[in-house]
Amino acid sequence: MQDTAGHPLHGVTVIDLGQIYNGPYCTFLLAMAGARVIKIEPKTGEHLRRRSVVGGAALPFAMLNSNKANVTLNLKDPRGRDILIEMVRRADVLVENFAPGAMERLGLGYDVLRGHNGRLIYASGSGYGRSGPNRDYPAMDLTVQAMAGVMSVTGYPDRPPVKAGPALCDFLGGVHLYGALVTALYERERTGRGRLVEVSMQEAVYPSLASNLGLFYGSGGDTPPRTGNRHGGLAEAPYNVYPTRDGYIAIICVGETHWQSLTRAMGRDDLCHDPRFRSLGERVAHIEEIDALVGGFTARFDKQELFDLLMRHRVPCAPVRDLVEVVNDAHMHERGALHWIDHPIYGRVVLPHSPLRFDGVAPLPIAPSGELGRDNGAVLGDWLGYDAAGIAALAAAGVI
Numbered sequence: 001m002q003d004t005a006g007h008p009l010h011g012v013t014v015i016d017l018g019q020i021y022n023g024p025y026c027t028f029l030l031a032m033a034g035a036r037v038i039k040i041e042p043k044t045g046e047h048l049r050r051r052s053v054v055g056g057a058a059l060p061f062a063m064l065n066s067n068k069a070n071v072t073l074n075l076k077d078p079r080g081r082d083i084l085i086e087m088v089r090r091a092d093v094l095v096e097n098f099a100p101g102a103m104e105r106l107g108l109g110y111d112v113l114r115g116h117n118g119r120l121i122y123a124s125g126s127g128y129g130r131s132g133p134n135r136d137y138p139a140m141d142l143t144v145q146a147m148a149g150v151m152s153v154t155g156y157p158d159r160p161p162v163k164a165g166p167a168l169c170d171f172l173g174g175v176h177l178y179g180a181l182v183t184a185l186y187e188r189e190r191t192g193r194g195r196l197v198e199v200s201m202q203e204a205v206y207p208s209l210a211s212n213l214g215l216f217y218g219s220g221g222d223t224p225p226r227t228g229n230r231h232g233g234l235a236e237a238p239y240n241v242y243p244t245r246d247g248y249i250a251i252i253c254v255g256e257t258h259w260q261s262l263t264r265a266m267g268r269d270d271l272c273h274d275p276r277f278r279s280l281g282e283r284v285a286h287i288e289e290i291d292a293l294v295g296g297f298t299a300r301f302d303k304q305e306l307f308d309l310l311m312r313h314r315v316p317c318a319p320v321r322d323l324v325e326v327v328n329d330a331h332m333h334e335r336g337a338l339h340w341i342d343h344p345i346y347g348r349v350v351l352p353h354s355p356l357r358f359d360g361v362a363p364l365p366i367a368p369s370g371e372l373g374r375d376n377g378a379v380l381g382d383w384l385g386y387d388a389a390g391i392a393a394l395a396a397a398g399v400i
Contacts, residue, residue, distance in 0.1 A: 002067065006361045007034025012185065014038065014093040015084070016068060019046045021141070021167055022125045022201065023097035024064040025174035026181070030093070031067040032354035032364055038087065038379055039068040042075070043398070045372045062346050065369035071380075072373040072400050075106050079399045086384055088113050088120060093181055097125035097173075100135045110196045120194040123181040125173050129200035139201060144169040148202045153212040153232060157225040172208065173201035211235065230287070237283040238262065241320060242295045244303040248320040251294065251310070258316060259283070265313040266297045336363055343368045376400050 004010045012035040016027040024039075031037040044050065048061045074080040085108075088094060094113065096103055103109045103124075110122045124130060127139020128147075137147070145151050145163050155162035180197035188194055211232035215224040218233070227234055229241040229250075238259075239252045253259045256279075263271045271277050271293070276286040283290055298306055303319040310317045327350050332338045341351045345368075353363055380386045380400070394400045 002364060002367060004034035004036075004364060007364065008358055009033040009035040009182075012036065012093065013091045014095060015040060015087050015091045017094065017096040017098070017103075018125075019097060020048050021060065021064065021170035022173045022177070023095050024048070025171055026123070026125065026177040027068065027095050028064045028066065029175070029178045029354050029356060030095075030181075033356060033358070034364070035093070037068040038071055038091075038375075039065060040071050040073050040075075040084070041372060043072050043373075043400070049372065059346060059349060062341075062343055062349060062369050063351055066351060067364060067367045068369065069375040069379055070370045070373060071376055074399050075108065077397075077399050079394065079397070081107060083380070083384070083394075083399070084108060085113070085116050089116050090383070091117070091120065092185070093121045093123060095123045095125075095177070095181070097177075099139070100124075100126050100130045114194060114196075118194060119188060119192065121181050121184045121188065122194070122196045123177055123184075124196065124198040125177045125201070126198065127169075127201050129203065130198050141167040141170045141201075144201045144205065148205050149209055149212070150205060153209065153224070153226055155226045156228040159226075161226065168208070169201040169205045172204040173199050176204040230291075234284060234287070235280075237280070237287045237290045238294050240291055240294070242291075242298040244298050244301050244306055244319075247303045249298055249303050249306055249310075249317055250320060251298075251315065251317045254316065255280075258314075261313045262294070262310070262315045265310055265315055266294075268293075268297075339366050341366055341368055345369075345371065373400065 009030060012030070014027055014030050014035050014037045016023065016037050016039040018024040018027055018039075027037050027039070041049070048064070049058060051058045051061070073083060075084060113122060114120055126135070127144050128134040128137055134147075137143070142163055145168065148169065150168060151161040151163050154164055176199040177197075180199055184195050184197050209232075212224060214233040214235060216222075231237070231239040236252060236254060241248050241250050251262070253262055259277070260272055263269055275282070276289060277283050301309070307317060307319050327338070329338065337353055337355070338350050339353065341349055343349050343351075351366055351368070353366065357363070376395075377391060380391050380394070381388070386394075391400070
């Protein structure tokens, strides 16, 4: 394992039972903050690893499992459960995002584990929480987007609802789970006691509906329409994605200064004196005219040329870029947010670093995720003290 001395979570040991995106992103952030993360997978590998049968679909596994030790363990075997309990006795944190009740059915719920380690922080991510009438509903990012209202506000008013492109619920849930368990670690420093923390993906994503909820309350409780690329609360104008000769550009004007800057860039100072556009309320009331004027202007330019012009006038905007451009973003590569890596399984790929930066210490180098069970010997032997014959016996018995 890497030397993480000087990093905020150096000395913290995490048992990672996460799968797909939610739990693994939480533990990725922990690993990049200096924690020792031991990823436990079933003998067939966790679901995300198994997507490798579809071209490129396993890249997310590499993205979310850098800087972790890879261990296999059959938790349905009593010996596998005993080994996990041995790990828990030595660990600080356990993270899981199984369906509620799954760990209890294995005999490994929080009430059991805290009996072996009263300082344990047990972090549980789920779709709808560990309690309540919906707790057992299927909880994938798509289903939570549907239940949470994300799909109902995404898309155009005359078309069916659309899922958000990114896996918002999984990742917002993972970030909140990181925050909850680090908060509990801080508390443990003062009290010496661990605790269970949990995060519901639905509850984590709800605040992101803020603009749409503003429109909902402003309409007196009527279901608001989908707004396409306009502001979710229909409370800003201009606010849209506008055409250029070679693509699109996103423009937003918050307040009068931005609107005046845009009209100067357009060579249309007269628009500031037009009674239809003199205030934000009037501009929103005439949003169709605003979009027609701005779109007619933007369509005369290439997107980079227009971006440069609007930047000179300090108009908030950005060219709409595709994933080829984003993966090769010079800014993100220069900051160390993205790295080209020769991955031992997936070849030459771009992997992200943690967005969390800690002053005074350089970000840890990315250690690529490894083969299934790569670190069984190191973790069971060096950490738990099993000899080679004992490890071989566990493998022969199907425990690892």
